[in-house]
Amino acid sequence: MKRVKVCLLGFGGIARSHLKAYHKLTERNAPVDLVAICDIDPSQFTKGVSMNLGGSGAESLEAYHLYTDAEEMIRNEQPDVVDICLPSFLHCEYAIKMMKMGCNVLSEKPMALSSAQCAEMISVAKETGKYLMVGQCLRFEPAYNFLKDRLSDGSFGPIHYAHFDRLSALPLWGFEQWFRDSERSGGCILDMHIHDVDMVRYLFGEPKSVSAVTTGYECQWQVVNSRFEYENGTLIVADGSWDEARSSKFYAGYRVRFADAEVFYDDSTVTVRPNDGEEYVADLPKSTRMADEIECLALTVLGVSTDQRISATEAAKTVALVEKLRESAAHNGTPIRI
Ligand SMILES: NC(=O)c1ccc[n+]([C@@H]2O[C@H](COP(=O)([O-])OP(=O)(O)OC[C@H]3O[C@@H](n4cnc5c(N)ncnc54)[C@H](O)[C@@H]3O)[C@@H](O)[C@H]2O)c1
Structure with missing residues (x-):
């Protein structure tokens, strides 16, 4: 089966849980490869984060190409999917930018700050023919x-x-x-x-x-x-x-x-x-919800799954x-x- 190449955008609190999910997907032999990570603040690559869902120490990121500029990462890596873990006020802007650069997108919740922004994102997904899914992981x-x-x-x-x-x-x-x-x-x-x-x-x-x-x-x-x-x-x-x-x-x-x-x-x-x-x-x-949502998008991109549980239309209604x-x-x- 073809494999899905992913870039992770934003390496703050929740991205650490996404990273663990990619490790889990490798253990599962899922057809997904995380290849690169971008954060505007390079100090995020070398330190831990303590959030309400628990803390994590500094991660070993040797296996990934690291960037501080999202567009440069996309141009160099040409991924199938960008996994957006940016602050919520950047979801709309970056989801649109990434789809226009040819990538499918998994954006963290909330989909965006308003229904108007959600409508704009859905319209760009239609225009570009890209999948847009939102991490309503529950x-x-x-x-x-x-x-x-x-x-x-x-x-x-x-x-x-x-x-x-x-x-x-x-x-x-x-x-x-x-x-x-x-x-x-x-x-x-x-x-x-x-x-x-x-x-x-x-x-x-x-x-x-x-x-x-x-x-x-x-x-x-x-x-x-x-x-x-x-x-x-x-x-x-x-x-x-x-x-x-x-x-x-x-x-x-x-x-x-x-x-x-x-x-x-x-x-x-x-x-x-x-x-x-x-x-x-x-x-x-045992809960593996982050890994499951990422696998859902990957299998959708590969045309293997029709699971629309975390579709953009659903997230926009929420x-x-x-x-x-x-x-x-x-x-x-x-x-x-x-
Ligand atoms: N699914 C869940 O249960 C869950 C839990 C927590 C957070 N979230 C969501 O995840 C998103 C991120 O939350 P967080 O806690 O990780 O926030 P955070 O502030 O810890 O992380 C965001 C990261 O994005 C980086 N960043 C900011 N602007 C950037 C840019 N232009 N390019 C590249 N990197 C940039 C920051 O340096 C930071 O490291 C939010 O939308 C939040 O609501 C979801």
């Missing part, structure tokens, strides 16, 4: 796909209610402190809460209406409480925060009430509590739903019809 997370599978096989009965959490201290590791500048990051609601907004759409479809309240101390939209209402009466609530104590660990979890069972996730274990019967821990595979939540928050939590 769509490859076993703990969340466990819910997806139960919703589709109906084994726990219909859904009544769900609550999702994603909590962290304000990120301080980023390039020029871009996370705390809500003009450049979109605040917690667009940067981190978007994972749960995307999951709500992935699991339950488009809601009939949404509402949200937010507050902020060190940036706008730093803390958010969102509600998603459905025609059949299902109510979904999600909390996102970048205002946890600096000593606290990142936390993501859910509790979901089906008619016949409750399901809990506490960032490590999925526990099922049936109405009748003993509580048990779900037997799930950005649009975040905009509706912000609209509600700007009107003191008034429900907005979708």
